[in-house]
Amino acid sequence: MNAHSHREESFFRKYIWSTDHKIIGLQYGLTALLFLSVGFFLMMVMRWQLAYPETPIPFVGSFFGEDGILLPEIYNSLGAMHGTIMIFLGVVPLAVGAFGNYLVPLQIGAPDMAFPKLNAASYWSYFIGGVIMMGSFFSEEGAARSGWTSYPPLADIEVGQTIWLIGMVFLITSSLLGSMNIITTIVQLRAPGLTWRRLPFFVWTQLVTSFLLVLAFPPLEAAAVLQLMDRVAGTSFFLPSGLVISGEALAVSGGGSPLLWQHLFWFLAHPEVYVLILPAMGIVSEVIANNTRKPLWGYNSLVFSVIFLGFMSFVVWAHHMFLTGMGTAMSSFFQITTMIISIPSVIILSALFISLWGASIRFNTPMLFALAFLPMFGIGGLTGLPLGIAASDIYLHDTYYVIGHFHYVVAPGTIFALFAGIYYWYPKITGRRMNERLGQLHFWPSLLFMNGVFMPMFIQGLAGVSRRLWDGGLEYAHAAGVLQWNEFMSISAWLLGISQIPFIINIFFSLKRGEKVDRNPWEATTLEWVAPSPPLPHINFETLPEVHREAYEYSVPGRNRDFTPQTEPKKG
Amino acid sequence: MEIPYIVDERPDTGIYNAKLGIWLFLASEVMLFGGLFSSYVFLRLGAPVGAFHEWGQELNIPLATLNTLILISSSMTMVMSWVSLKMNDFKKFKLYMALTLLCALCFLVIKYLEYSAKIHHHIYPSTNTFYAIYFTLTGLHGLHIIGGMVVLFYLWVPGSNMWKIKPEQFTNRIEIVGLYWHFVDLVWIFLFPILYLL
Amino acid sequence: MSSGDDVDIQSHIKVYMMVFASLAVLTIVTVSASYLDLTSGEAIFLALVIASIKGSLVACFFMHLISEKALITWVLMLTAGFFFILMFLPMASFIDQAQIG
Secondary structure, three states: OOHHHOOOOOHHHHHHOOOOHHHHHHHHHHHHHHHHHHHHHHHHHHHHHHHOOOOOOOOOHHHOOOOOOOOHHHHHHHHHHHHHHHHHHHHHHHHHHHHHHHHHHHHOOOOOOOOHHHHHHHHHHHHHHHHHHHHHHHOOOOOOOOOOOOOOOHHHHOOOHHHHHHHHHHHHHHHHHHHHHHHHHHHHOOOOOOOHHHOOHHHHHHHHHHHHHHHHHHHHHHHHHHHHHHHHOOOOOOOOOOOEEOOEEOOOOOOOOHHHHHHHHHHHHHHHHHHHHHHHHHHHHHHHHHHHOOOOOOHHHHHHHHHHHHHHOOOOHHHHOHHHOOOHHHHHHHHHHHHHHHHHHHHHHHHHHHHHOOOOOOOOHHHHHHHHHHHHHHHHHHOOHHHHOHHHHHHHOOEHHHHHHHHHHHHHHHHHHHHHHHHHHHHHHHOEOOOHHHHHHHHHHHHHHHHHHHHHHHHHHHOOOEOOOOOOOOOOHHHHHHOOHHHHHHHHHHHHHHHOHHHHHHHHHHHHHOOEOOOOOOOOOOHHHOOOOOOEOOOEOOOOOOOOOOOOOEOOOOOOOOEOOOOOOOOO | OOOOOOOOOOOOOOOOHHHHHHHHHHHHHHHHHHHHHHHHHHHHHHOOOOHHHHHHHHOOHHHHHHHHHHHHHHHHHHHHHHHHHHOOOHHHHHHHHHHHHHHHHHHHHHHHHHHHHHHHOOOOOOOOHHHHHHHHHHHHHHHHHHHHHHHHHHHHOHHHHHHHHOHHHHHHHHHHHHHHHHHHHHHHHHHHHHHHHO | OOOOHHHHHHHHHHHHHHHHHHHHHHHHHHHHHHOOOOOHHHHHHHHHHHHHHHHHHHHHHHOOHHHOOHHHHHHHHHHHHHHHHHHHHHHHHHHHHHHHO
């Protein structure tokens, strides 16, 4: 051991400007959880307006309008910022920044990330981006209100967008730094003996995710720069000629194309969907392998599927643009690629389902969340197929059906997987297990109310209710038959919020009172369980682990234990 | 336990960490400029036939040619400074770094002259889509030059103490910043014809 | 790098000099070509070909890609693939759209 580990560090060096991947991972995690609750709060406010249009909001109404009634423009801000916060400040930082940072070095037996200082810079860039985004609520213009997709020409002329773009540049920088670091770490710092085929599946998903971030985010950065130029320097990248606003011709040169933004935006934003889902699949696989006490079924097909998903996610983006008047040739192309990309997703889901077969499953909280992920993600994925086919998408585009579809993927999908991950790795981080009873109290209502929020959206969407309506469709005759669902969904959403209270209590309660555990409370095989709980600052392991086995040697016949850690040497 | 492969190459990949790091960064840069080049093509296709060529006539080709030659020279001096370290010639390294920085400075001065000439003729980014993409692309490229100069300056004077303590790691650093610098040159090699000549 | 490389360094410098000279010459060529009376399609083709040659020279020799490890080459091939997708799919969709009018 070197002097590094014995050196006393000041509080600032240890917890604020830390270069230890575990501290940075926790910083990411706590900040992201905070942002997730902010994003959730914005949504709860919006749901009041949808359930009880133009009645004063209880408790917090004074923040949103003089008489407590949500103004339409504030509703638009909340919608845009809910999406932005949830995706760029919540789920991605939690899935990649927190889980990736904390677990990847541990699972590959490395002392830290390859570039610790860049890692800290990545977190602080994210933090600044977050502060800018939150600050925009209090700025003179208010927060962005052109949707999280920021489609021009609206986004070019609507207020609040400039700060959003500046915030995005910081967030993109953060993601780029973080993902380069993860790739380099995985490629360069794997412990001796940890070959590619012995890599835990979670590490594979992080590797592919990071490649998506490195290669897909820069075009959005380019697009953000162009939109910033449009707003600040008066250029017309996204403004066509002859644009008239409120009866007045816009004083710009014109000649630009709003479609250009959509191309650049979705070039990122479709791979981004896989950035959201792949780490979740990785977490679920780890939890399922451990709690079924069986090797993952079809490790190779899982790995190839995840790589193939990564590739394909770059050539499907224009299925978000079927309604832009795209020609039939391009529509067909993107329709076909979209159908192809569903194949590896189905393979992954099937492999995980088959892994359950014949297992004696331990039904603990992480496993419950992981099990719930499977059908929830299944619903999210399958309801996506009609959106990938141009003919049906023309009807469903921009309705609540779309909202239901992607929320099933991200909310009861990814977020459940992230919950599973938190419950599963909490003992590693703190040395104590989370309370099982509170965990169950968190899981069952969450599962129920998640479906209560999102299932009726399919019904509303199929009836043609449009997605960005301030009054929830009150003015439209065709929506009248399904509007009663609004109240049901809103109440479900608020109850879903209340269901998170046991989780928050659990996090703090278990920190002091949880059952104390040793290194390997779940009797798992992968490398992070070889390190002490919590792992040593800056170096993780007492000695460099050496890997002798594949990642999931559970219940191998003829052995005296039902798990064999990767570090256990092979006999003879 | 130190982080391995900071200086030495990992046997199975054959490279040290920062080498992979910088190439991943350059890969992301390729996609960043790729997005902008794609925008250029999109806007050019959308403009009236021949308009981009016509609007571009205002640009000063001789000055841009000079700038191209300057940037190529700076790439040459950059690679020579790395070679000097390889040959253990620290003095030559210092000289070539100084020349690289000088070239970069010349490039920026000429760029400034070009910009001010445009503004003098009342040509702004808002004039038309050609100048919008012209100012954005060259501006972003200029920012890359400035960023590179900051790092080069650091390695030229304050950071060069590392040579005495960890010569191998310092040589690696010069190789890394060199890769970045050549990439900035490479971007210009494409910017020059599409903006000035076509 | 091993000490055997020191002997090669002089020949490396020669290569760098030749690359530098070719880059300078190609710059002059591409500028001169722009004054020729070519159709716009021919001019674009010629300029891009010359730029690609120059870019390859920089990448292969100044950036040592020609002797770089396979890992780096793979990363760049992947990037190049996505770069072309980013260039050509929006272009293709533009043309497709223009045909409908």
